[in-house]
Amino acid sequence: MTGGEAIGMGEPDLREPDLPRTARVRDRALRTGWTTGTCASAAAKAAVTALRDQAGQDFVEVALPGGRRVGFTVESCAYDARQATAVVVKDAGDDPDVTHGAHLTARVRWEAGAGVALEGGEGVGIVTKPGLGIEVGEPAITSVPRAMIAQAVGEVVDLAVTGVRVVISVPGGERMARKNTNARLGILGGISILGTTGIVRPFSTASWRASVEQAISVMAAQGERTAVLCTGGRTERGAMAMLPGLAEVCFVEVGDFTGAAVRRALAAGLAGVIFVGMAGKLAKLAAGTLMTHYTRSRVDLGLLGEVTRAAGGSAALAAEVAAANTGRHAYEIWERAGLLRPAGDELCRRVRSVLLRAAGQRLDADVAMTDFTGATVVAASRPEWAGRA
Secondary structure, rough: OEEEEEOOOOOOEOOOOOOHHOOOOOOOOOOOOOOOOHHHHHHHHHHHHHHHHOOOOEEEEEEEOOOOEEEEEOOOOEEOEEEEEEEEOOOOOOOOOOOOEEEEEEEEEEEOOEHHHHEOOOOOOOEEOOOOOOOOOOOOOOOOOHHHHHHHHOOOOOOOOOOOHHHEEEOOOHHHHHOHHHHHEEEEEEEEEOOOOEEEEOOOOOOHHHHHHHHHHHHHHHOEEEEEEEHHHHHHHHHHHHOOOOOOEEEEEOOEHHHHHHHHHHOOOOOOEEEEEEEHHHHHHHHHEOOOOOOOOOOOOOHHHHHHOOOOHHHHHHHHHOOOOOOOHHHHHHOOOOOOOHHHHHHHHHHHHHHHHOOOOOOEEEEEOOOOOOOOEEEEOOOOHHHOO
């Protein structure tokens, strides 16, 4: 495919919303922070240690998904012979996160059987709509935090023979949730317990955008000609598996700053870019939105309905997709209908068209969509890439 190849479809207007006003300029280095999932795992470990030892805990150490270990001060800890409760206060670093300062609270007790039984308590939302990777009716605690909590508890007791019930709560979580998009997504009654790396990086700041631009300049200075723009660590792993011949320096985590990355690639004289992401980010880009932070853009589900029809789906299926809860929900509908590959390919083609236009047809562009683990490419503007894992 060449940079000047025409794409036969209606072209959306290109938009690049500005950063939140409070995140545009910083006069110091940015601090990373800890996700709600990391803090919940720390609270759970402190609580089960207090229950086992019948002693208060002031400090706890837990493992992040990547293997790094980090320590937390325990804000408060109470116990008796039946149960224990511990609190860890979330520090989001310099990210404008509504849960900064939240008191992640774990209450634990012994349970018959083996393993961890996990519940959501006060301030943790309940999932009421599909498309979030969590069963409807379950607490909004995503898969990585669930695994982190189980690992943290398993460092204290042998879960093969011991059962522990863990209830995670966030006092004031329902109030915090009013400031984010949880209710629109069908998460009611509180916040989500989230995180994929355990670390909060301030993606939405001017400094992050500058780091993206710098990474592209560095790879160009090393003589590389193609930048692989990945939305995060999971998609970067999928991209590396898809393109094993490219040097590591070519892979750039762009976060929300695709437009800035394309401009820098042009200025650096690169030959092309390859964007690798999941369905939600791709849907935003396909609609012409080049800065995709959740506070500045929403997934256009109507566009995904159009994609469904263009991929051969029925009018009824397109209407179902257009009424989906999230981009992930649309993906799941395509998958269920056996339309994931053609619909995903069509979405990738549309994103490619947007990237070519953003580059003024002076850069080549290709696009790949991964599954929600980031490990497998399920669709792409180049057919030979799909199925790579």
